[in-house]
Amino acid sequence: MPLGRKIRTLIVDDSAMVRKILSMGLSQDPEIEVVGTAADPRVAMQYLVKDKPDVITLDLEMPNMDGLTFLRGLMSKSPIPTVVISSQTQRSAQATVDALAAGAVDVIAKPKMELGGGLNTMMESIAQRVKVAARAQVGQAPAKAPFGQGGMPQRVAPAVTQRSLPPVAAAAAGDIPTWMIAIGASTGGVQALTHVLEAMPVSTPPIVIVQHMPEGFTASFANRLDQTCALRVREAKDGDVLENGLVLIAPGGPRHMKIQPKGNRFVVELVEGPEVCFSRPAVDVLFKSVAQHAKGRVSSAILTGMGRDGAEGQLAIRLSGGRTVAQDEASCVVFGMPHAAAEVGAPEKLVPLSEMPSWLLNSCPKAGARSGLESYRV
Known part of the structure; x- marks a missing residue:
């Protein structure tokens, strides 16, 4: 990513409310530019064709194509630092761990639908994690131990x-x-x-x-x-x-x-x-x-x-x-x-x-x- 340029971020989440919260919150950081939001991975791919973002925030449970399948394809072809935004359920926890093993840089609990200082503090944390992700080296997964x-x-x-x-x-x-x-x-x-x-x-x-x-x-x-x-x-x-x-x-x-x-x-x-x-x-x-x-x-x-x-x-x-x-x-x-x-x-x-x-x-x-x-x- 060129020095001095804002971190171009794509938000992928099927919840309109979460997309709005993340978009508004991240846009408040002067170092981040939200280049788009997508309700599912298929829409996200359209953004990737037009202009590759520096960071993607990704929900895993979405219609049409789940986030994990999208992430695995992304990391195998054109790796982009990805921060998983996940709900805290047993099913999503397993998918999140699989996503991290597949190359996601970080995981953040999905922001709660409430206003006030708590949400502002959470968004500051998410913005910081996005900025760290932008500097991450991705795409070179370590070789697995051989299996007998x-x-x-x-x-x-x-x-x-x-x-x-x-x-x-x-x-x-x-x-x-x-x-x-x-x-x-x-x-x-x-x-x-x-x-x-x-x-x-x-x-x-x-x-x-x-x-x-x-x-x-x-x-x-x-x-x-x-x-x-x-x-x-x-x-x-x-x-x-x-x-x-x-x-x-x-x-x-x-x-x-x-x-x-x-x-x-x-x-x-x-x-x-x-x-x-x-x-x-x-x-x-x-x-x-x-x-x-x-x-x-x-x-x-x-x-x-x-x-x-x-x-x-x-x-x-x-x-x-x-x-x-x-x-x-x-x-x-x-x-x-x-x-x-x-x-x-x-x-x-x-x-x-x-x-x-x-x-x-x-x-x-x-x-x-x-x-x-x-x-x-x-």
Whole structure:
């Protein structure tokens, strides 16, 4: 997009009221120009033929052609940064997660039909997300992990050979973990996390994740990953015990996620609190609790996303003796969070998304290391 030009935005939604609210709200931002509104994808295609917009806001449940089908076609032929505007129902939540996996940049809860300061604040947030989306790199989805017999993911990331992987301790789910992995992500994180987790073997230490996502969507995301990964993936609940081969994703909503020691185990704690780095749950909150309690027995990664969330928390992990990495700019949809982490010296290095699974596995303890302190250095 040329510097100095307004962000040309197309609104696609079957609700006339939502189209009006979004059009009026986005037009109030001096950096955004609404070039058109469309009641369904077929009308939207007419705009695309005339003049390609910089950003599309997209409803998923529409007549004639659903938004997900439209998005998949768009991303395969002429990718445009797309922000999904979704209602919070179980059906739409699943479709929204599928849309993010297909290449949508962000998801925003559909604005409520009410006037007043609440709507104005919401529109300011939507405008900000549209402006971030305009700078996103789209159209280069990460390669999926190869699949073996029975449709289950193989245990090696693409372009990573079995010989290059470390002998991660082959631990049963009931064994007491001696290491953990903590990951933070935001814009573009659904695709990035899918790539990373589908490459992880069942012997992987417990993984705790904060992925910025509105309330009501993280359960569908976890369920989707659980079906495609060798690992077990769940939306975290208060009191969940960290186990080898288990991934716990912080639920979107009003609470932060922390880890706390309980006997010789670690458990999830969901706590209320103000937003941190404009986020709740926040990566910083999770990472700082990990730095405090894991005592260096942790590998952490910051993936694609806007903002600065996770930078200070990952620095705390590094200072505690833990391993730290962040995604490089070329493979990020938005380089904001990794860049902020690099600015404060939090990650040991920046790596492409394609190398992230092997980096994390190589940083875990060697097979047979009972203390959890002996690890591969990469």
